[in-house]
Amino acid sequence: MAEDILVLANEFAEVHVSKVLTHNGVRLRIRDPKSDREVLLCPLELESLTWQDSELFTSLLATPHGPEDS
Amino acid sequence: MVNLAELTRDIRSGMVPAYVYNDADLFTLERDHLFARSWVFLAHESEIPSPGDYVVRRIVDDSFIVVRDEQGVVRVLFNMCLHRGMQLCRAELGNSSHFRCPYHGWSYKNDGRLIGLPFHGDAYGGDRGLVKKEQRLLPAPAVDSYRGLVFASLDPDVVPLRDYLGDFTFYLDFYLNQSPDGIELRGPQRWRIKSNWKIGAENFCGDSYHTPQTHTSVVEVGLFAEPKANKRKEGALYFAGRGGGTTYKLPPGTFEEKLRYVGYPDEMITRMRQNWTPEQQRVVAEDGFMVSAATAFPNLSFVHNWPQINADGLIRPFISLRQWQPVSESETEVLSWYAVDANAPDYYKEESYKAYLMCFGSSGMFEQDDVENWVSITSTAKGAMARRLLLNSRMGLGLDDDVISQKPPSFSGPGRAYVGYGEHNQRSWLSLWSQHLGYSGDPAEHSPVPAGDAAGEGDR
Ligand code: FES
Ligand SMILES: [Fe+2]
Numbered sequence: 001m002a003e004d005i006l007v008l009a010n011e012f013a014e015v016h017v018s019k020v021l022t023h024n025g026v027r028l029r030i031r032d033p034k035s036d037r038e039v040l041l042c043p044l045e046l047e048s049l050t051w052q053d054s055e056l057f058t059s060l061l062a063t064p065h066g067p068e069d070s
Numbered sequence: 071m072v073n074l075a076e077l078t079r080d081i082r083s084g085m086v087p088a089y090v091y092n093d094a095d096l097f098t099l100e101r102d103h104l105f106a107r108s109w110v111f112l113a114h115e116s117e118i119p120s121p122g123d124y125v126v127r128r129i130v131d132d133s134f135i136v137v138r139d140e141q142g143v144v145r146v147l148f149n150m151c152l153h154r155g156m157q158l159c160r161a162e163l164g165n166s167s168h169f170r171c172p173y174h175g176w177s178y179k180n181d182g183r184l185i186g187l188p189f190h191g192d193a194y195g196g197d198r199g200l201v202k203k204e205q206r207l208l209p210a211p212a213v214d215s216y217r218g219l220v221f222a223s224l225d226p227d228v229v230p231l232r233d234y235l236g237d238f239t240f241y242l243d244f245y246l247n248q249s250p251d252g253i254e255l256r257g258p259q260r261w262r263i264k265s266n267w268k269i270g271a272e273n274f275c276g277d278s279y280h281t282p283q284t285h286t287s288v289v290e291v292g293l294f295a296e297p298k299a300n301k302r303k304e305g306a307l308y309f310a311g312r313g314g315g316t317t318y319k320l321p322p323g324t325f326e327e328k329l330r331y332v333g334y335p336d337e338m339i340t341r342m343r344q345n346w347t348p349e350q351q352r353v354v355a356e357d358g359f360m361v362s363a364a365t366a367f368p369n370l371s372f373v374h375n376w377p378q379i380n381a382d383g384l385i386r387p388f389i390s391l392r393q394w395q396p397v398s399e400s401e402t403e404v405l406s407w408y409a410v411d412a413n414a415p416d417y418y419k420e421e422s423y424k425a426y427l428m429c430f431g432s433s434g435m436f437e438q439d440d441v442e443n444w445v446s447i448t449s450t451a452k453g454a455m456a457r458r459l460l461l462n463s464r465m466g467l468g469l470d471d472d473v474i475s476q477k478p479p480s481f482s483g484p485g486r487a488y489v490g491y492g493e494h495n496q497r498s499w500l501s502l503w504s505q506h507l508g509y510s511g512d513p514a515e516h517s518p519v520p521a522g523d524a525a526g527e528g529d530r
Contacts, residue, residue, distance in 0.1 A: 011161040012170045054140040054167055054179075061168055062186040062202075064175040 037066065072096055074509035081504045084467060084497050084523075085460035091266040091451035096507070097399035104368060104506035105130045107225045109234050111370040111393060112136050115144060115218040116254040116412070122165040122180055129224060130396055134210055135159050136220060139181040140167060144215070146222045147182045148208035158207070162260075182207040217246040218253065219370075235366060236311020237484035243350060244361045245372050245389050249341040251412040255391065256423065258405040259431045265444035266451070267369060267394040267402040268503065273440065274373065274392075275314040275365035276495025278302050279465065284439045293428060293435060294377040303490050306359045306478045310485025312502065314495040315364025315372070325355035332360055332376040333385040338414055352482035359478070367502050369394040375436075379425050386418070388426035400448050406431050463500070466492030466522060473522030488522075497523045 006017040016031045020040060028046060031038035041049075072095050080087055090096055112127040113136040124137035126149060133149035135158065151158050156173040168185065170177045177186040184205035187193075194200040210222035214231035216239065221231055232239065246253055273280065281297040288294050296302065296318050304319035320328045329339045343351065353359055364372045371394065376387040389410065395403040408426045410419050429436045450456065466475040466488060475488035488494055501523070 010164045010166045011159065012166055012168070057167060058179050058185045061170075061177050062190070063188065064170050064177040064186045065188050068189055068192075 035066065072099065072507075074099075074504075074507055077507075078504045078509055080460055081497075081500045084462070084464035084493070086463045086500060088451050088456035088459040088461050091269060092400050092448050092456070093451075094399050097396070099507045100396065101130045103508040104503065105224070105396070107223070107228065107506060108368050109212075109214065109221040109223050109228060109231050110368070111219060111366070111391075112146060112222050113220050114253070114255045114391075114407070114409075115215070115220060116252075117163075118144065120165065122167050123163075124159065124165070124180070125163045126159050126161070128395060129222065132224070133157060134222060135169070135207075137180050140179070141181070143181070144213075144220060145181060146210040146213045146220070148210065150208070151176055152184060152205055152207065153187075178207055182209060216242070219246070234312055238311035238313030238366060240310060240350065240484050241308065241313065241315055241361060241364060242366070242372075243346065244353075245364075245374060245391075245409065247345055248338060248411040249345055249413040253389070253409045254412045255407045255409050257407040257431075258393075259407075260403060260405050261432050262397065262401060262403050263441050263445060264400060265402050265441065265448045266399060267396040268500075269444040269447055270392070270394045270402065270404070270440070271365045271367075271369050271371060272496045272499050273444075274316075274363040274371035275309075275499050276307050276316060276493065278305055278307065278316045278362075279491045279493075280440075280443070284443060285436055287439070288377075288429075288435050291435075292378060294375060296375070305362070306357070306481060306487045306489050307492055307495050308481075308483055308485050308487040309495050309498045310483065312367040313365060314485075314498060316362045316495075317359035318362055319489075320354070320358050320360050322358070325351055328354055328358070328360070331385075333387045335415065335418055338411060338418065341411075341413060349482045357478060357480050357482055359481075365499065367499060368506075369396070373430060375425075375429055377425050377429055379421060379428065384421070386421040386425045388422045388429070390426055390430045392430070400452065406437075463493045463496055466494050471522070475522065486523075494523050 004018060008015050008017060014033065016033060018029045020027045020029045027040040027042050029038055029040050077087060110129045112134060113125050117125050118136060118138045121138055121140045121142060124135050127134055127136055135147045135149045137145050137147065139145055149158050151171040151173065153171065153176045154173055156171050158169050158171055166180060168177050168179055175188045176184060179185045184202050190196055211226040212223040212228050214221055216231055216235060281302045285297045289297050305317045307316055308314060320331060326339050329342065361374050371392045373390045374387060376385050378384065379386050388408065391407040391409050393405040395405060397403050408423055410422055427433055431437060466473065468474050475490055475492040475494065478487055478489045481487045
């Protein structure tokens with residue numbers, strides 16, 4: 001079964017979001033088609049996001065193109 | 071070069087130099103003085119209801135992001151990256167918690183703070199070279215709002231918006247305050263016309279005289295009965311504070327009957343009763359006037375009409391906001407929004423929206439009629455002969471500057487009002503305009519404003 005992909009975009013970014021069934025459970029895949037990076041989040045991780053405020057993401061965006069190796 | 075003393079004198083006497091509608095030097099003065107000091111409308115709060123919602127709007131050449139930040143605060147930020155000056159938001163509208171510059175990736179939170187940049191350590195030695203947290207997008211020098219309309223000014227010392235608008239707010243509330251939740255906007259439609267921006271602004275603040283001529287076909291096809299000459303001339307023209315407008319005279323009846331006549335359903339009328347002051351209600355009920363077109367100086371106009379929207383004769387009113395955004399002395403970007411009482415029932419919103427689309431917006435009949443004239447004035451005003459011509463804008467004044475126009479038998483609103491045709495409002499608007507061009511002399515010394523135009527004019 002093809003996964004249903006949800007595309008979320010604004011003028012700054014585009015991500016593809018989908019539900020991924022693992023052998024024994026489920027994860028949420030967030031993929032950035034431009035860099036080909038992705039993250040698979042389990043329900044517990046997603047729950048933890050609900051108690052974050054926007055400052056968490058602000059700090060993640062301190063390196064606007066992702067991690068810098070230096 | 072423009073002779074401001076002479077220009078101001080001519081304008082005050084009601085003789086308008088034709089070249090003002092297409093002159094590059096004047097456009098520079100308008101940009102550097104008028105638009106640099108006035109309050110200019112940018113957006114309505116209903117256009118950015120959720121955190122992260124933003125629209126991009128302009129004051130002449132300056133682009134601003136009007137955004138509701140993650141805390142819910144409306145911010146107006148100069149749309150230019152602090153690094154090399156790239157325009158940060160290039161979409162007209164969107165939603166984002168952060169803005170990432172397309173050029174090198176400097177990133178800003180939607181409250182304007184610089185929060186990230188690539189290779190901060192390698193490129194700047196970290197905070198040794200650049201302290202991120204001290205940097206933020208340049209805010210507009212002044213931001214203020216009236217009933218959800220967000221204005222900005224390039225002048226940090228501008229008077230508060232309410233003082234600037236003055237008593238014009240009394241009339242604004244007929245459009246903006248029909249219920250406690252105010253209005254919500256749809257749109258804008260946006261297009262460009264080869265017309266000077268002043269012509270639309272002046273037209274909406276007082277030109278009831280063009281309606282029977284320019285908009286004949288609107289009556290002929292049965293879209294709207296009121297523009298007929300005999301109807302139009304019974305309306306009152308008012309000017310108060312920094313704005314003026316036109317009205318239609320309503321047939322006799324109570325407050326409720328008059329609002330039903332223009333197509334409002336009873337539940338909306340009940341809320342208007344509760345929301346409008348006794349004086350505002352008297353303008354409708356006793357004086358018998360219903361607001362139609364209006365302009366808040368300099369370039370925000372309003373319209374309220376009540377066309378017939380189907381073959382069964384159903385009449386529905388609509389409200390539109392429109393902005394005459396100057397592009398050059400001969401080009402204007404028109405922004406046209408549909409506005410409606412946020413508490414109106416859904417069926418009403420739909421029918422009223424249809425009424426708007428039939429009359430205004432890029433498909434509207436009134437719009438098409440008007441623009442043909444304005445484009446033609448602009449192109450005719452460009453040449454050498456236009457510099458020798460003073461346009462007669464003296465309607466309503468006698469040869470000795472005595473007032474020919476009649477005052478309405480009763481009028482409960484502030485400012486100055488006349489019934490019938492007259493160009494008192496256009497003269498008031500143009501006087502305000504000429505006062506804002508940076509002329510430092512006292513024009514009153516040479517040419518007092520005709521007494522009939524005096525009230526509602528000047529600095530408030
Ligand atoms: S211009 Fe915006 S990051 Fe360089
Ligand atoms: Fe018109």
